[in-house]
Amino acid sequence: MSNSNLSILVVDDEPDILEFIKYNLEKEDFHVVLAENGLEALKKAEEIKPNLVLLDIMMPEMDGIETCRQLRSLLGYKDTLIAFLTARNEDFTQIAAFDVGADDYINKPIKPRLLLSRVKALLRRHAEENQTNLIEIGGLKIDRERFIVSIDDRELVLPRKEFELLFLLASKAGKVFKREEILNKIWGKEVIVGDRTIDVHIRKLREKLGDTIIKTVKGIGYKLDL
Numbered sequence: 001m002s003n004s005n006l007s008i009l010v011v012d013d014e015p016d017i018l019e020f021i022k023y024n025l026e027k028e029d030f031h032v033v034l035a036e037n038g039l040e041a042l043k044k045a046e047e048i049k050p051n052l053v054l055l056d057i058m059m060p061e062m063d064g065i066e067t068c069r070q071l072r073s074l075l076g077y078k079d080t081l082i083a084f085l086t087a088r089n090e091d092f093t094q095i096a097a098f099d100v101g102a103d104d105y106i107n108k109p110i111k112p113r114l115l116l117s118r119v120k121a122l123l124r125r126h127a128e129e130n131q132t133n134l135i136e137i138g139g140l141k142i143d144r145e146r147f148i149v150s151i152d153d154r155e156l157v158l159p160r161k162e163f164e165l166l167f168l169l170a171s172k173a174g175k176v177f178k179r180e181e182i183l184n185k186i187w188g189k190e191v192i193v194g195d196r197t198i199d200v201h202i203r204k205l206r207e208k209l210g211d212t213i214i215k216t217v218k219g220i221g222y223k224l225d226l
Contacts, residue, residue: 007033009054011038011041038064072101094197102161
């Protein structure tokens, strides 16, 4: 798919930043739409159905965390890429962003070439991951196309990162995934997250799936074993 077929919604309350990002993305033939706050972003998203949303956190009307949460709650947006582009770099803010369904977390300021690299890598990884949509192991079923997880016919609703982490572990059941590999595949090589981010997501999955499905291999990582 060419870049001209991909739409990106950029949300920020600073006009100069909006124009800077738009200029650089349009040079790569992306279709770019701008919004200055979260409420406007929700309206624009409904209009254009973007492939990617670049979202600031600190904004009037509605902040980025709540905007992401609301987008993820809408039908048809569970699989839309959402990346935060923000000057906030605290661990707790990053964890909050991923908890509401962010795919990436990019810190400002960022040079144009690096921003384009991150955007392209995110879109490419997303396209590759979506080639396989259904996994069934024992009583566990993961439907990536419908964003549904069920275990023993009990349906679960998972935040995006928990869903992707479970899908990764289930894609090669029994394989031990190293922590570095999990971080790279789920959050991307260039994303900096807190040391406990994986542990928090694993703990939440165990709370929903049971303690025995995901096993810790001490000093190495995690594996799914039914």
